Amino acid sequence: MKKLATGLTLALSGAAAFTAFSGAATPAKAAIEYPWCVQYGSGMGGGDARNCGFVSYEQCMMTARGAGGWCVQNLFYLDQVAKQQQHPRKRSRAE
Numbered sequence: 001m002k003k004l005a006t007g008l009t010l011a012l013s014g015a016a017a018f019t020a021f022s023g024a025a026t027p028a029k030a031a032i033e034y035p036w037c038v039q040y041g042s043g044m045g046g047g048d049a050r051n052c053g054f055v056s057y058e059q060c061m062m063t064a065r066g067a068g069g070w071c072v073q074n075l076f077y078l079d080q081v082a083k084q085q086q087h088p089r090k091r092s093r094a095e
Contacts, residue, residue: 033077036060040069052076 034053038060041048052074054060060071 033074033080035074035077037072037074038064038067038069039072040067 034055036054036057036059037050037052038054039048039050051063054063054071057071063069064071
């Protein structure tokens with residue numbers, strides 16, 4: 001009887017763990033793209049890093065000056081804007 005209780009306990013705790021972890025999984029969300037990026041590093045590969053979280057060139061340069069980087073336009077943002085302009089949302093007329 002003790003083996004049955006142990007097996008049942010393991011099964012129930014496994015089911016509880018599965019339920020807890022399966023509810024915690026959420027789908028990945030798309031990154032928010034901004035028009036300006038600070039580029040750090042040599043620009044020739046290696047240890048380069050990029051932060052594309054700036055809404056204006058001035059905001060980007062304030063960060064770049066203090067951190068030894070430079071600003072470049074975010075090509076992903078430009079592509080996103082072009083796609084939005086190609087496919088405007090259709091509006092329905094409420095009557």
